[in-house]
Amino acid sequence: MFGIYLKRELGRRKKAALVIALGLALGIALVITVSSVSAGMTQAQDKVLKSLYGLGTDMTVTKAQSAPKAGSSQGPNFKFDAKSSSKTSQSSDRVMTQGGQALKASLVEKVSAQKGVASAVGALSLNVTKVDGSFTxxxxxxxxxxxxxxxxxxxxxxxxxxxxxxxxxxxxxxxxDFDVNNYSVAGIDVTDQELGPLASTKITSGRTFTASQTDAKVAVVSKSYAKSKKYKVGSTFKISGTKYTVIGIATPSSSESSTDVYLPLKQAQTLADAKNKVTTIYVKATDSQRISAVKKEIQANISGTTVTTSSDLASTVSGSLSTASSLAAGVGKWLSIAVLAAAFLVAALLTSSAVSRRVREFGTLKALGWPSRKVTRQVVGESMVNGLIGGALGIALGLAAAYTVTAISPKLTAQLGSTGGGPGGNMGGPGGGGPGRSTASKLESALTAPVSMTTIALAVGLAVTGGLIAGAMGGWRASRMRPADALRSVS
Known part of the structure; x- marks a missing residue:
């Protein structure tokens, strides 16, 4: 009886049912779209951070640069020999550490021993300024x-x-007449390349370092730097008089890397006269959900260091990616809530209004012996069907919107800069020179809108909730009707 009556009543009120369903559908579709776009923003941001921070890296440990002493010069200086010839070529390299104060390499083992740390490796970030030319x-x-x-x-x-x-x-x-060539060098631990600057790149030509090349005069160069210098596998170049052979060309996984040359850690330490020193320690936690706890553990047991997590680094991301993320998380969230609230209210008002127009019907049913709970169940049942129809339409619209965003894949720019404003800062992309880089890295990422099963479940829950709210208001109104109301409505 319930099913037959429900089908007949919904068939008689198709327009009203469609209006209620469409109102709920729009609200649910907006929620799905905003949720999927927000998920896409998170993925894009993670992709940007991994390309700079190092794949698998959860945090880095650095030490802020100490303030220079009065009268000391922190800038590069070059010395050239005086020659008697009329035209003499001169070349000089200035190798400086960057990214903060150098740490003892022994701290890497100390960090590895902290509770919650799965592994840790050290890296040395250098900046090389090469002046090459001649006097006449x-x-x-x-x-x-x-x-x-x-x-x-x-x-x-x-x-x-x-x-x-x-x-x-x-x-x-x-x-x-002198040319100045400025480029970045990262000294990496060749025995563990799963963490650190080289982890976010892919070797597209040649090969990477082997575990035995801890002090070999070999190098991996970035694709962009190799192109600008016309390097290829087998090419050689010099840094401070030491000749290095290019064994591989590295291409960033998702964006342009700001590291130009990768060397074995010992070679980088020799160039910078920084034996047993590192500037950045890359850390991987045993549990990604306990990163904050691991950060506190390291800060408590290793004084004087700065621990930077991926979430800390994410706060420095600016550009259209940050703007779009803020809109999706802020404006989109409240817009979805407002639209849903309006949809629920409209559904409830339309259902209540429909009940008012069915006075004779419900009054007659009560006169025939229907109890109030049965009348209420009938109204709630109709509202639930309307809600489920609206949910189905909303899911379809939301999936279509998410698919459209993914198909278009709009490009978003992300700029990740240093909050330290130069050496000694606490932020920066460790993969490209370590924390405190004075220059910002501008990256590009395509936006997608993935829809998870959680989002679908949320949409179904909203549809049911909308139906219940509308049905509750309409059922309450229907339950208050008396059989005598049916006689009053007869004209």
């Missing part, structure tokens, strides 16, 4: 001639004392 020696030339006011020989000026005689020698020609 100028020539001294003097001009002679008689001035208009010249005096005769033997005058007060003495022999040859004319004021228009030989002039002062003047240097003509000469000068200097």
């Amino acid at each position: 020696q100028g020539k001294a030339q003097s001009s002679s001639g008689s001035g208009s006011n010249g005096r005769a020989q033997g005058g007060p000026g003495g022999p040859g004392g004319s004021t228009g005689g030989s002039g002062q020698p003047q240097v003509q020609g000469g000068g200097a």
Whole structure:
């Protein structure tokens, strides 16, 4: 009886049922769209952070650069030999650590021993400034001639004392022509390449380091740097007089890397005169849900260090990715709530209004012996069906919107800069020179809108909730009707 009556009543009120269902569908579709876009934002941000932070890296340990002493110079300086030849080529490299104060390499083992740490490796971030060019020696030339006011020989000026005689020698020609090449170098632990700068890249030509090449004069260079210098596997280059052979070309997994050259850690330490030193310790936690606890553990047991997690780094991301993420998380969230609240209210009002127009019907049913709970069940049942129909339509619309966003894949830019403003800062992309980099990395990521089963379950729950709210209001109104109301409504 319930099913037959329910089917007949929904068939008689198709328009009202459709309006209620569509209202709920729009609200549910908006919730699905916002949820899927927010999930896509999170994925895009994680992709950006992994490309800079290092795949598998949960946090980094660094130490802020100490303040320079009064009168000391922190800038690069170059010394060239004085040569007697007229044109002499000169070349000089300035190798400096960057990313904060150097740490003892022994701290890597101490960090590894902390509770909740799965593994830790050290890396040394360097900046190399190469000045290459030549000086050209100028020539001294003097001009002679008689001035208009010249005096005769033997005058007060003495022999040859004319004021228009030989002039002062003047240097003509000469000068200097130098090129400055600035690039970043990362010294990595070749025995564990799963963490650190090289972890977020893919070797597309040649090979990576082997575990035995801890002090070998070999290098892996980034694709962009190799292209600019026309390097290929087998090419050689020099840093401070040491020749290195390119064994591999690395391509970033998702974006341009800001590290140009990768060397074995010992070689980088030798170049920077930083034996047994590192600038960044990359840490992987045993449980990704306990990263905050591991951070506190390291800070408590290793004083003077700064621990930066992925979430800390995420707060420095700006650009269209950050803007879109804020809109999806903030505006989108409250817009969804507002639309859902409006949809629920409209559904409840329309259901209550429909009940008011069915006074004769419900009054007659009560006169025939229907109890109030049965009338209420009938109204709630109709509202639940409307809600489920709205939920199905909303899921379909939401999936279509999410698919459209994924198909278009709009490009979002992300700029990750240092909060430290230079060496000694606490943030930055460790994969590209470590915390405190003074330059920002501009990256690009495609937006997708993945829909999870959790989102679908949420949509179904909202549909049922909307039906219950509408049914509860309509059922309460129907339960208050009396059989006598049916007679009053007869014209």
